[in-house]
Amino acid sequence: MMKRSLTGIAALAAAALALTACSSGTAATDGGDGAESAAKPLSIGNFLDVTSWDPSLADVGFDGPYLSAIYDPLLAINGDGEPQPALATDWEVSDDFKTITMNLRTDATFSDGAAFDADAAVKSLDYLKAGVRSQEAYVKVDSFEAVDEDTIEIHLTERDDTILYYMGLGRSYMMSPEAIDAGTLAETPVGSGPYTLGADSVPGAEYHFAKVADHWDAAAFPFDPLTVSPLSDATAMLNGMESGQFNLIYGDKTATDLAPDNNWNVASGLSTWVGLQFSDRAGATEMGKPLGELKVRQALNYAFNGPEMVETIAQGVGEATNQVFPVGTPGYVESLTGEYPPSIDTAKKLLAEAGYADGFAVTMPMAPPFQPWQAIIEQTFTELGITVTWKETDFMQYMSVAPEYPMFVGVIAMDSNPIATVERQIANPQWYNPTPGLEAFPEVQAQVDTVLTAAPGDEQLAEVEKLNELVTQNAFFSVWAQSTNTYISVADFTVTPVTGMMFPTLRQIAVTE
The missing domain is CATH 3.10.105.10 (Dipeptide-binding Protein; Domain 3)
Structure with missing residues (x-):
């Protein structure tokens, strides 16, 4: 009973802080031109269900695996909490700290066929700035501007030393402009990410993700098939790990103690x-x-x-x-x-x-x-x-x-x-x-x-x-x-914990070399 209570505390912390990995999946690759890694089945036992498929309403806590499958962010983050390139290839902060200029990729496409560009980025950022939860990243933003097709500027009301961190933590997911206008993201997520949500998913029980062909960063996501299951019972999650239902779970001390005998990897942060x-x-x-x-x-x-x-x-x-x-x-x-x-x-x-x-x-x-x-x-x-x-x-x-x-x-x-x-x-x-x-x-x-x-x-x-x-x-x-937080995985995978995330995104999960 004590173990389950302590695991529940982690869930509380995730819900409490509504926003908070140097691996092959952390930094953006060269747009998918390189050879794609051999596919590896990945079945994740997460502690909590997705709070919302709409990034403006979602929590940073345990939502990482869900949202990072569907959406690409402008910025990712590494294990030290440092922003990393994603859809934004690079950025520059002005001398007065009040303008951030970002250069964007030109080879990303939303799953509804629309191209990702500066206008789409500005639309998503405006939407995130107004979001109940996502707005925390943009409290010092005056406006977003599309400078040209692949460049945006973020104009700040004052210096902001945390905006890039929050964006990388999970507050810069890009959404289809049409889906934003339709107001349907919470039910039907549309992003430019490496996967789409499978029709055979069972809400609250098991989510299946279909791999996107020719995703610009496909090499960083060699997981196929990909499944994420919310299961807040630590014992049931461990049983699933032992039976082979899962190959990566949010773990506790019992799972950690069993890891050596099962050749499991343990990552804690x-x-x-x-x-x-x-x-x-x-x-x-x-x-x-x-x-x-x-x-x-x-x-x-x-x-x-x-x-x-x-x-x-x-x-x-x-x-x-x-x-x-x-x-x-x-x-x-x-x-x-x-x-x-x-x-x-x-x-x-x-x-x-x-x-x-x-x-x-x-x-x-x-x-x-x-x-x-x-x-x-x-x-x-x-x-x-x-x-x-x-x-x-x-x-x-x-x-x-x-x-x-x-x-x-x-x-x-x-x-x-x-x-x-x-x-x-x-x-x-x-x-x-x-x-x-x-x-x-x-x-x-x-x-x-x-x-x-x-x-x-x-x-x-x-x-x-x-x-x-x-x-x-x-x-x-x-x-x-x-x-x-502790993550238990089979030997095929390594996880890089990120302080600020209760469960890392797919970019912090790598195939073991």
Whole structure:
């Protein structure tokens, strides 16, 4: 039961962050002129069903295999979170950072026969900019312009250090202009991708994809036949792997442990941080007033033993850390991991110094995926004199109700791009960070401004690290650990995880040489 609960947490993280591979499939090839690789059957056991076939409504989380089969993106992404060419062959950012010029391929065709060109690209980008979910990539865009048949310009209202990252992460899929006008993409997806959706697909159970002849990047997609099946039961997914129904699945620790005996490949990458999210860290509400005290927030960092929780609750899978920047990526500061060594005594002392020697009362939401941590929270709060009242809710409602409380258990998706982390986790309102409260932390606000105006490269990354130090010292969160996503494949395939994607796209799946 524990294993299934922990697998469910990954699904929550995917739904929670509605947007977030150096292999033969990552970078664009020479347009299909080279020899195509021998076809390999690929049957994927994914954790969740496709949220929508319409890229403007789809989630980045587990939708990667589905959407990347049907649609080509302007930009792809590699395992380090760096944008890569796809339908856009190259791009240039102007000296004032407000214009991005992209050169486009001229040999791509939508499955309805229409040619991909600059006008089609602009139409898709306008549609994505207006999309409920996809708009997050284009909040600083003023307009898109077709300069000529194979060139577009993206005009920004201000400098944007994350737009190319978001586009590569899954926010630049190109759609047929006619299908956009018809409003039918959610039911009948029409892209220029390497596959089309098979008529024999069974929604919610099994999706079959037909390989497109003469696709411009055919060599990057040697999978035929291709099937993707949503199956959120970890045991059933593992059974499918063992029986040969699947040759690539979203795995858990049990599957990882069985991999050596079955000659399976295991690929893991950091995906989410786990801990307490302080949604009222400024103490603006009556119930959240204690959290407005730095020493209270620091106490809640000292109180939880992250390394022990990784070993027990997470069964040894993950990284014990107190930061929201993924371990080992730009912005992460190794020395900060010792900032809050676990100590109930230190936590009690800090609470007393803040005027809460007898603790305080707090109400928090609880949903089934978070129950593995409920007991340790109750135990720890009891030791601190904190009385917690749980408001039970279900998985689907958690995102809408959690921001109503001063703090809640968070399983929050991370980004490999450090500026995206700054914007999503610290500076900008999100469902999981509804009131960043930076007006109460002028030093943090000033450092955010410095980060966003610093020269790209080493100078900016140095400022990001300073910001990370500030928010960690100010206990913006009580991070216990960072969790991983794991993918199990037969020896024929290798997978490159991407932090920001719960399940990689087909471009991160390669045939083993």
